[in-house]
Amino acid sequence: MYVCICNEVTDREIKHATNKGACSMNDLRNSLNVATTCGRCADCAKGLLKEYLSSSPSSELSVA
Ligand code: FES
Secondary structure (H helix, E strand, O other), rough: OOOOOOOOEEEHHHHHHHOOOOHHHHHHHHOOOEEEEEEOOOHHHHHHHHHHHOOOOOOOHOOO
């Protein structure tokens, strides 16, 4: 599903980015440009980021 319409970012891309080490919205902005245009997707992207980090095996250091 598309999370960020402006930049055509999907939930899969966000999940992939977290698997590659993204652990903050800044990381997602830098790697995917999510929430860099209108910003309406920021809350959704943040929610997915938290969800994916909490289910990631390497999440112990990164959820804050
Ligand atoms: S929907 Fe993501 S920046 Fe507009």
